[in-house]
Amino acid sequence: MTAPYADEVARAALRWVRGHRDDFALPADVTDPRTPVDRTLKPLGELAQLCLSIRRATPPDDERHHVAAELVDFAWRQTDDGALFLDLLRAEPFATYPLEIYAAFAEAGLRHPEFERLAGAVLRTRNWRATEQDPNRRLGILNTERRGGFPRTADPAEALERTWLGALPEPWSFERPSGYALTHTVFHLTNWGAAPHAVPDDLARYLGTWLPAWTDGCLEDQQWDLGCELLAVAASLPEPSDPTPETAGAARESDESVWARIAEAQDEQGGLPEVGGRPRDFTHCYHSTLVAAFAATLTTERTAPPPRTAPLATEPLDGART
Amino acid sequence: MFSEESVVRDVAQDIDIDLEAALNPAEAEGTFRDTRECAALALIGGQGALLLSPPTPRPTKKG
Amino acid sequence: MSQSGLPPLTGAVRDLAHEVVSALRGGGHLAGSTALADDELGLAAVRVLGADVLLPATLAGYSLSPERVAAFRTATLAFPAAPGAAPVTAWSHWGMRRALRTLSGPDEDPALPDTGEPGASWLHSLPWQRFTHQLAVLGALALPGLPSEVATTAALRPVDLARGFVRAVRRRDWLQAAGAARWLALLDGVPDTLGLDTGLDFVLLMSDDDPRVALQAHAARHIRDERLLDEGLRA
Secondary structure (H helix, E strand, C coil): CCCHHHHHHHHHHHHHHHHCHHHHCCCCCCCCCCCCHHHCHHHHHHHHHHHHHHHHHCCCCCHHHHHHHHHHHHHHHHCCCCHHHHHHHHHCCCCCHHHHHHHHHHHCCCCCHHHHHHHHHHHCCHHHHHCCCCHHHHHHHHHHHHHCCCCCCCCHHHHHHCCCHHHCCCHHHCCHHHHHHHHHHHHHHCCCCCCHHHCCHHHHHHHHHHHHHHHHHHHHCCCHHHHHHHHHHHCCCCCCCCCCCCCCCCCCCCCCHHHHHHHHHCCCCCCCCCCCCCCCCHHHCHHHHHHHHHHHHHHHHHHCCCCCCCCCCCCCCCCCCC | CCCHHHHHHHHHHHHHHHHHHHHCCCCCCCCCCCCCCCCCCEEECCCCCEEECCCCCCCCCCC | CCCCCCCHHHHHHHHHHHHHHHHHHCCCHHHHHCCCCCCHHHHHHHHHHHHHHHHHHHCCCCCCCHHHHHHHHHHHHHCCCCCCCCHHHHHHHHHHHHHHHHHHCCCCCCCCCCCCCCCCHHHHCCCHHHHHHHHHHCHHHCCCCCCCHHHHHHHHCHHHHHHHHHHHHHCCCHHHHHHHHHHHHHCCCCCHHHCHHHHHHHHHHHCCCCHHHHHHHHHHHHHHHHHHHHHHHHC
């Protein structure tokens, strides 16, 4: 099966990201307590994570591989080769986000030993285990610990049980907040699509059954960001889920009608708004465009012949329950 | 001026049109609405302090 | 109960649906006693609800007055499906003819000869969204012991229908959701994680007592209760 629309979406989105690289650059005052981290460190961390995933999913001779690798290096340089993480942690020692963002770099082999020593001390506190967070984010922390090479502070299977997805809720209760909770649960469980087999059987069956219905609603409502996250989840299952499933005797609208709709929502430069149509400034466009590149790449590479590169360390987060 | 007959006929034609639409309806327009975020009892104070809102005064019943 | 602000036919259909639901829930006494309006609007409303007008008898086993059955027959005769009519129009008329035969015994009604099923090939090629929409429109055909090519096709695609139900709830299309739920109540192979029972309650309450939604939802519950009872007896 080929995926021409998904391929087109991935390449256009990544071109947009490369074209807007400098918008991801950190301001000089990034450690100032008044600087909003959601507009500075969060975009840079997402750039690093999703480009790492794209790099990992693509063969070395693929243009996306080069671009993604370049962008990971750019992001690392923005952190002053990791020194920023130490500054951040000395300013806010009990924050989890510095380590959460650092984990992607650590997995790519980009490390800062002094930061890791301080983070290791914080991780040994009872406080670290007791930090109150959404259950899916707690699962993310556990994956972060694993990627950073730290001892695990809790049982991932128990953390998974407490998430929305772990409860296998009525699929008709799906809406935006539960949607983002579920996509992140799968991202952390599979280490951002790298370990599809880490999804337990019952969750995989549940997701495979209901993802098409949820995706359809997101696209109709022009929720492109969540729609692309769901498509990334569909490509992160042990058996990739087809967003336009073919069932007994029924023809499908098109192999790729879903990706065609995403392609149509992209602007000429490849940018995709989070929701709706225009206006599309960086803030309301960067995340959905990154996710589109990530989801579309996972899709094309899952449907392509087996991977031609050895993946980076992808020991799954052991969330299996049965 | 309309004759009574033509009015009756018009009504019948209207019903025919309505009837075909009712028997073979197009799909209704979707309405999408998501839960809003409400911090509920966890009010963030001006200095970033985490406060609980005081209990709401209950109206006292008289008589 | 007249509904101001609605097109006349819509209001008449809602009134009739309300009455059928009351009969279905209230023990059936209403169903036999209330006359069906036999003006053109009333008959058109009967045609729109189709075989569901007789649901208190066909699903719950209550008896209906001969006048009521006669008015139903008049509506069936008055609004046949024209040649080339949409498949759902042809099938809902088939459902009415079929319900009349069930009620009036084996003798053929010369005015309504058995012309067989209209054919369901259009359903086979529909993607799950459109498939669910069409099945929901034909909710009146979702009855235990009413075989048809539509029912056979539905039985092949329970997961598609379940997805369609989820989609309909997300779009807040309660009527489509309730119609899909009625088929799901009838079918095997519906994924357990769907949560059909709570889903039915949810749809019913969210629809603000829309009588057409209530009609489908109560029919679905009835079908489901019967199935659970059967399964209980078999076990």
